[in-house]
Amino acid sequence: MPRTTRRDSYHHGDLRAALIDTAMELIAEQGVQGFSLAEASRRLGVAVSAPYRHFADRDELLTEVGVRTGELLVAAVTAERGGDSPEDRLVAVVRGYVRFAAGHRALFEALLATLTPAGEPELDRAMRPVKGAFHDAATALSGGDPAAAEALGMAVIAIAQGHAGLLYLGTFGGGEEAVETAVRRAAAATRAVITGRAALA
Structure with missing residues (x-):
């Protein structure tokens, strides 16, 4: 630019x-x-x-960058096509998450740096749709059981974040082919966890 x-x-x-x-x-x-x-x-x-x-300072501007990046992540996750079943929706969220992390590494890392347990209200609002996408599908797959939904949701978030991190490390090689490999493997791992979700309890 x-x-x-x-x-x-x-x-x-x-x-x-x-x-x-x-x-x-x-x-x-x-x-x-x-x-x-x-x-x-x-x-x-x-x-x-x-x-x-x-x-007020650099951190306050970085929070606003985090808010804007969170909105872009929401758009990427929403745009990822999946089926109508809760399983397909959850897999689509993971694919969109990994794709976004691959295409916007610096901004994605900046977003993660601003996500704290006591995050800014604006940032929390920006990320709520992404968290909701994980949570809603996990809840549907867990029969409405909050504890089971939380366990599944956390496991799937770990899969998405883990594959993004492995992609950054070059585990899948380089270029667009590496991105597609990371997305494919993250989707497969998500389906495996969904299949064996009873063991998460």
Whole structure:
């Protein structure tokens, strides 16, 4: 994505949104460790003090990046096609999760870094549909038993997150073929856990 230092690189009065967009660009290019408010200001061509009219500090802006990334993850999970059965829906969620992690590594890692037990309300709201997709299908497969649904949901989330991590490590090779291998294996592992879900108790 081309750099710009033009002051007209954002719509007047929408610096807050422009800062979020620019932060996402910088993180995608350099990783979250390479991001700073000063660099975002330089790219937008504004004073280094300007971001502080909208964000208290770097962490607050990163939370907003997490919210936006969570929304993108929701869209990716929702777009993944699956069948109508709860099993097919749960497998589709896993596939969408791994695909998103593969295509947006830096942003995905930034999102995970902002997810804490006492997360920001906005971030919690952004992630709720993803959590709900795991939970709803797991609940349907567990006959409405909350404990069984939680055990299954956690196991499947671990599968999705684990395959994303293995993909980052190069376990499946490189390129698009590696992504498809990771997605396929995550789907197969999910179906295996669903089949043997009674053992999770």
